Amino acid sequence: MQRYSVFAVAREALRFHKGWERAWKSPQPKKKYDVIIIGAGGHGLATAYYLGKNHGITNVAVIEKGWLGGGNTGRNTTIIRSNYLQDPSAAIYEKARSLYETMSQDLNMNVMFSPRGVMMLAQTEHEVRGYQRTAHANSLQGVTTEFIGPERVKQLCPIIEIRGPRYPVLGALWQARGGTARHDAVAWGYARACSAMGMDIIQRCEVKGVRSENGKVTGVSTTKGEIGCDKLGIVVAGNSGVVADMAGFRLPIESVALQALVSEPIKPCMDVVVMANTVHGYMSQSDKGEMVIGGGTDGYNNYTQRGSFHHIEETVRALVETFPIISRLKMLRQWGGIVDVTGDRSPILSRTPLGNCYINCGWGTGGFKAIPGSGWGFAELMAKGQSPLCDAFGLERFREGRFIDESVAAGVAH
Numbered sequence: 084m085q086r087y088s089v090f091a092v093a094r095e096a097l098r099f100h101k102g103w104e105r106a107w108k109s110p111q112p113k114k115k116y117d118v119i120i121i122g123a124g125g126h127g128l129a130t131a132y133y134l135g136k137n138h139g140i141t142n143v144a145v146i147e148k149g150w151l152g153g154g155n156t157g158r159n160t161t162i163i164r165s166n167y168l169q170d171p172s173a174a175i176y177e178k179a180r181s182l183y184e185t186m187s188q189d190l191n192m193n194v195m196f197s198p199r200g201v202m203m204l205a206q207t208e209h210e211v212r213g214y215q216r217t218a219h220a221n222s223l224q225g226v227t228t229e230f231i232g233p234e235r236v237k238q239l240c241p242i243i244e245i246r247g248p249r250y251p252v253l254g255a256l257w258q259a260r261g262g263t264a265r266h267d268a269v270a271w272g273y274a275r276a277c278s279a280m281g282m283d284i285i286q287r288c289e290v291k292g293v294r295s296e297n298g299k300v301t302g303v304s305t306t307k308g309e310i311g312c313d314k315l316g317i318v319v320a321g322n323s324g325v326v327a328d329m330a331g332f333r334l335p336i337e338s339v340a341l342q343a344l345v346s347e348p349i350k351p352c353m354d355v356v357v358m359a360n361t362v363h364g365y366m367s368q369s370d371k372g373e374m375v376i377g378g379g380t381d382g383y384n385n386y387t388q389r390g391s392f393h394h395i396e397e398t399v400r401a402l403v404e405t406f407p408i409i410s411r412l413k414m415l416r417q418w419g420g421i422v423d424v425t426g427d428r429s430p431i432l433s434r435t436p437l438g439n440c441y442i443n444c445g446w447g448t449g450g451f452k453a454i455p456g457s458g459w460g461f462a463e464l465m466a467k468g469q470s471p472l473c474d475a476f477g478l479e480r481f482r483e484g485r486f487i488d489e490s491v492a493a494g495v496a497h
């Protein structure tokens with residue numbers, strides 16, 4: 084793999100950038116692999132990367148029906164934080180957040196991780212109590228967060244109107260080392276590193292069926308032919324129910340569109356991420372100057388990846404109360420992604436009824452932040468059959484009623 088560095092940029096500048104090699108190969112599928120991962124989103128690619136890096140398994144194919152990173156990974160609003168309530172969640176999200184800190188160096192790709200700080204506003208007494216409780220839980224879990232008062236909120240984000248007409252800001256849960264990263268670069272970085280390890284990333288190849296014999300997967304039927312494997316990982320987010328159906332089992336999951344939008348670029352005015360869950364919206368400013376805005380999921384199940392007008396109106400109307408400065412901004416683009424939501428708002432990282440088939444899904448509205456931790460744990464689960472990061476997130480928890488309730492940390496917040 085050609086290394087990216089300041090010297091490489093200078094060298095290529097002198098020879099009109101003709102010496103760059105392709106970041107990853109585009110091979111035809113082989114007849115059989117040790118492991119097939121369906122889905123080249125962040126979670127699928129990170130799983131493949133850690134299978135190679137941590138477990139020495141490199142005869143791996145990642146199969147993608149569109150282009151890599153073209154699912155939710157390239158559609159999200161890139162918020163990274165680990166201030167969840169329950170212990171298993173804090174463990175996997177904090178592992179992920181800590182891996183983001185060194186990801187650019189590990190992958191030799193600038194993923195633009197920006198730990199600018201994330202605040203979740205408390206705008207009702209109920210939220211104050213809820214976030215104070217989370218701050219206490221986080222301190223026991225070793226996750227650094229604090230509950231701050233309205234004056235500190237105003238100091239950290241001067242454009243906030245803390246005396247809002249309906250919902251004044253009463254405080255916030257603040258995670259100083261939370262932030263954002265460039266979502267495409269995360270997918271590209273993992274893809275490039277996987278390709279360098281000899282793995283095949285096969286784009287424009289849709290899985291149409293899962294073949295099995297005697298309760299074990301033998302391979303997949305795709306638009307590029309039959310491909311055999313010893314182990315299968317299903318990592319397809321909003322399409323999880325569809326692919327699980329091909330493998331012959333059902334999931335306790337719903338697919339629903341989540342939308343976001345960006346404004347025209349403006350001068351820097353906000354260097355933190357703010358979520359306002361009561362009024363149902365959140366905002367940060369991209370390096371280009373656009374205000375990146377998101378809200379809640381659509382109120383009905385669907386598989387669309389488009390935005391809709393009522394959503395812009397609802398979300399922007401809610402945010403204008405807290406950020407009056409944005410009332411005259413023009414909105415440039417909107418889009419949607421299909422998120423996979425579980426009843427307890429926690430992911431599924433699990434074995435399945437098919438012995439050698441594993442599933443990673445259910446990240447819902449908040450899985451971008453989890454990509455490295457999820458890949459780390461899921462690769463361990465696939466390689467060894469067990470992983471401390473994944474133990475609590477098995478499918479059996481729905482049968483046993485052992486929910487990991489993150490509806491406060493992940494219901495609206497991303």
Ligand SMILES: Cc1cc2nc3c(=O)[nH]c(=O)nc-3n(C[C@H](O)[C@H](O)[C@H](O)COP(=O)(O)OP(=O)(O)OC[C@H]3O[C@@H](n4cnc5c(N)ncnc54)[C@H](O)[C@@H]3O)c2cc1C
Binds near residue numbers: 159318
């Ligand atoms: C608008 C929006 C905002 C969000 N904001 C945030 C945020 O701020 N912070 C955060 O942490 N999370 C956020 N999320 C959630 C986050 O984007 C997802 O949880 C995460 O990207 C899921 O990654 P993934 O790799 O599991 O799925 P994806 O990136 O969707 O990848 C799955 C891949 O599987 C492929 N696939 C599906 N079916 C098949 C098939 N049959 N054959 C082959 N390939 C198939 C798809 O094409 C897709 O590329 C947001 C999501 C959206 C939509």
